[in-house]
Amino acid sequence: MAEKFVSERNLKFLLYEVFDVEGLTRYSYYQDHGREIFDMILDTALRMGKDLLHGTFQEMDRNPPQYVEGRVKVHPLVRTLMRECGEGGWIGANAPYELGGQQLPIMISAASRFIFFAANYSASVYPLLTSGAAHLIESFGTEEMKALYIPKMFSGQWQGTMALTEPQAGSSLSDITTKAVPTQEGYYKIRGQKIFISAGDHDGADNIIHLMLAKIEGAPHGVKGISLFVVPRLRPEPDGTLVPNDVQVAGIYHKLGYRGAPITQLSLGENDDCRGYLVGEPHKGLSYMFQMMNEARIDVGMGAAAIASAAYYAALEYARERPQGRRLRSKDPSLPQVPIIEHPDVKRMLLFQRAVVDGSLALLLQCAKYADLEKVQEGEEKERHGLLLDLLTPVAKTYPSEMGLLSVSQGLQCLGGYGYCDEFPLEQHYRDARIHPIHEGTTGIQGLDLLGRKVVIKGGKAFKLYLEEVRGAVARAEATRGLDAGAGLLEGALQRLEEVTAHLLELAPGDPELFLADATLYLELFGVVTVAWQWLLQALRASEALEADPSGGDRDFYEGKLRTYQYFFSYELPKIEGLCRRLLQSDGLTVNLEDRHFTD
């Protein structure tokens, strides 16, 4: 199996050279941190990825979780990893010191997650989900709840989940039917069904803590009637003992990929003894859950980019070693075969992968930076970075997910028939990657979120701020030798995006269905323009670094960056033209099409 799954050089380039993570240490929340600490953390994450996670990447796929007598048995690595991530402080890394966290910048934990995901995506989700669930309790739970659950979750003894989906309510959460009946004792009795709950049960943790959406009896219809509950598998009694909480595992699903982590079906309150503890106020559950959901969406993008990274390095290794054919310019058939990396079409496939992987990672770290700034700043600056993060979350979830899948596919293609066989990791990466356009809100939902909600929030303020950010990079590129052409192309793309946005927003008041019919295409357009911006930022830094005439590996690295930037602007950015043409048509083709037209 390929040894390399991420580029440490590229991670450090993005963190230190492009996004200046060290600048965050100016804020008091992050003042104890610095480059030396960040380097050690990344180094430890790389070691854990390599030694602990990567070795079981295939094994966990071949030996998926088993449903045995009402419980889920998982690979023994899960318990080890939960313990290492707990004792190592990874699960609570971002939390404040007083809760046992390390006040680690989100950018650094995001980079660490990228490493873990690339090493073994399935294994990495267990601690990750626990982090998100604990953060939700941290933000909205009572002091008692925090004291009861957070230490056990941060230490990796207890697993956290997010339990939203039901058989009849996936994308449409307003239709959930899980009920919560208030009792005199203060807790609620929960009854209902949940499906597709990741890590919803397993023997790698001593308890499972579900952060669950349910409707309090008599609640209003729609999303305004949803409340958030803590529903433990074993509920802690006042004397510290754990008693079963009537959470039954009805089964697990058999999946295409991402097989090392179970997704479970849960049945709650079959014996009328499932207690849920309300988090925050009644009926505000969905807005609370969106904190975890938004974080999870960025993590999904990160997982997708990470899998594409592992696939890219596996394809690159193969392309350098596999001799096949001769250069087309060579006329002599007696010459030895050349490694396939010498063929322009193979180079194109590799460039595509690198453009997607590094471009996606840059966008995700950009979002992590906005999240950090929103966390530590005040007033207008806080609002600015919060709005930018809101706007870019559906893009940072979707571009890596959709394009990552194509990227892995091209990686697989580099190996030809071998790529399709399980001696090489590409087929698994391809299967593992397929979940990402689906979970935590499908691509369709992300499109609706971007166009229907984010672009118009606060009278379009987020979109305006976004244009300002991108134009800031355009202005710098105009003044940089060799990048002025790229600056012009990106400015042109921005104008097209503005034109399309204005056109679609005009449709909104008249017919919301027509307005949003091609929201997914709009998201695709937005993604390409946004990643072009991220490539321009990388090119700006690479050009500056090359001015200093670096040697050896540094020169190769920065030149490689510039070539990939050129690739993106020459091969990928022009693709928006077709999207713009379609989006400006708005003829309602799909709106008016009827069921009967599909039959034969």
Added chain:
Amino acid sequence: MNIIVLLKQVPDTETQIKIAPDGKSIVTDDIKWIMNPYDEFGVEEALRIKEKFGGEVTVVGLGPKRVTESIRTALAMGADKGILITDDALEGSDSLAVAKAITAAVKDLDYDLIFTGQRGIDDDMGVVGASVAELLGIPNISLGIKVEISEDQKTVTVNRPVEGQTLVIESSLPALITAQKGLNEPRYASLPGIMKAKRKPLEEKSLADLGLDASEFGTEARKVKILELTPPPERAAGKIIEGETPQEKAAELARLLHEEAKVL
């Protein structure tokens, strides 16, 4: 129980090593440096003993400033203090000179045990540990795969592999033990450990600080001189045995093993 761990920084095993134009050294640009893995076993063992008996673990490294990173890693794992012996005059020193500098740095410290790796994975000399023990006049126990301190903390018992068997050695303390693979599984540095490492004391010492004469160190003072470095020979292409039947192929294989490979 106070323990000293000697550590070296070496190129990561995944680094592509290139020989420098002088033919006697390697190109150090683009190298990723790590703590010598055998020394890491020593750090882990020292921490386990400290956790059981209490005391302090001091990590001693030698080399350029970048060695600080490896010392900090050991501090993040749980060691208490670090000493970096650093001096331009040390560049190019041989193993014996390194041992002398280390001895000068540790001889006056209060210690019961010294750990170091059985060898550095870069030069593979395996000389420093034994030399330091000799210069300090304490027992040297090499290739430890199991270390047990007696309850009264006066003696140590070390298992050492020999020809498929195990040699069990008991020694008085203080003693120096060189660590072999199998001794333990080193822990990962924890995030709280990494945060704390920054505030732990790390002292730098020059040759003058240690009362040593710089002329006894460096390339010029080497007793062992490197004449030339050569890369390992490239692996030759494999050969497919031709033949119509298994018998024919077997006969051809036997002939080649006899005549070409000369192993039969």
